[in-house]
Amino acid sequence: MVDVVSVVLILAGLVLLFGGAALSVYGIALLGMALGGGIGYVGAGTVGDIIGMDGLAATAISVILGIVLGAVLARIVLSMAVSILGFIVGMFFGRVVLAPAVFDAAWYVEWGVGLLVGIGVAMAAMILTRTVLILLTSAIGATLASGEVTMSSLELAQAEFALDPLSFDPVAPIFLGLFVLGVLTQVGLFKFGYVTTLVSRIPGMRMISNRGSSS
Numbered sequence: 001m002v003d004v005v006s007v008v009l010i011l012a013g014l015v016l017l018f019g020g021a022a023l024s025v026y027g028i029a030l031l032g033m034a035l036g037g038g039i040g041y042v043g044a045g046t047v048g049d050i051i052g053m054d055g056l057a058a059t060a061i062s063v064i065l066g067i068v069l070g071a072v073l074a075r076i077v078l079s080m081a082v083s084i085l086g087f088i089v090g091m092f093f094g095r096v097v098l099a100p101a102v103f104d105a106a107w108y109v110e111w112g113v114g115l116l117v118g119i120g121v122a123m124a125a126m127i128l129t130r131t132v133l134i135l136l137t138s139a140i141g142a143t144l145a146s147g148e149v150t151m152s153s154l155e156l157a158q159a160e161f162a163l164d165p166l167s168f169d170p171v172a173p174i175f176l177g178l179f180v181l182g183v184l185t186q187v188g189l190f191k192f193g194y195v196t197t198l199v200s201r202i203p204g205m206r207m208i209s210n211r212g213s214s215s
Contacts, residue, residue: 005151013144016137017182029074031085031137034144036070037063042157059158082133083125089136090114090121096163097170138182146174 012034040047040062047065048058074081095114125132143149148168156165168175 006147009144009149009151010147013141013146015141017141017145017178018185029071031140032070032074032081033067034070034140035085035088036066036068036073038066038154039070040064040066041154042161042163044158045161082129082136083122086125086132086136087118087122089118089140091118092163092166093139093170094118096167100167134183134186138179138186141182142175142178143168146172146178148172148175 012030016031016034041059043066044059044062045054047062048054051058051061053061073084091114094117095110098117099110099113121132121136149166153165157163170176
């Protein structure tokens with residue numbers, strides 16, 4: 001039987017991978033909703049305790065709340081959305097992917113690495129919005145499309161209320177291949193002018209350029 005949730009995760013990953021930055025506002029909203037829904041799923045147990053519910057109902061409410069808050073955050077603070085999402089994604093990759101691969105240290109060292117990576121990405125996003133957005137959407141898209149983060153790993157993260165079950169090999173060929181393919185595809189969309197046409201036709205897309213860039 002086809003796992004519908006896994007198919008949805010892969011499809012969302014492909015959308016982010018090949019068109020996240022080109023979609024600009026819509027890509028940011030999708031990324032915000034994806035992150036919000038994921039955070040809501042992992043924290044469903046805590047949310048359930050707060051609202052006095054458990055099981056599927058608590059999970060559904062928590063995920064929906066996360067998706068809505070993620071979308072609202074991306075819409076309200078649009079000018080800061082890439083930096084905020086960059087911090088979250090950077091911290092995730094720094095803590096879950098980079099730190100375990102490089103260090104064999106205490107938990108606070110791994111969290112310190114995650115925070116430093118998150119801050120670095122957030123600062124870079126203030127100056128190189130388009131470039132960072134391409135890298136962010138390609139990284140998250142490759143993670144989902146490659147199956148590095150699955151429904152079972154999300155369920156385990158929820159049960160343990162921890163990020164460790166979401167860790168994966170950052171040099172896995174399928175992840176690296178998809179990431180590079182996504183970056184090249186999205187850069188090509190800008191380089192060959194396809195996005196320029198979209199910018200003139202779709203509301204909200206002008207914020208996609210890097211600050212100080214004429215393109």
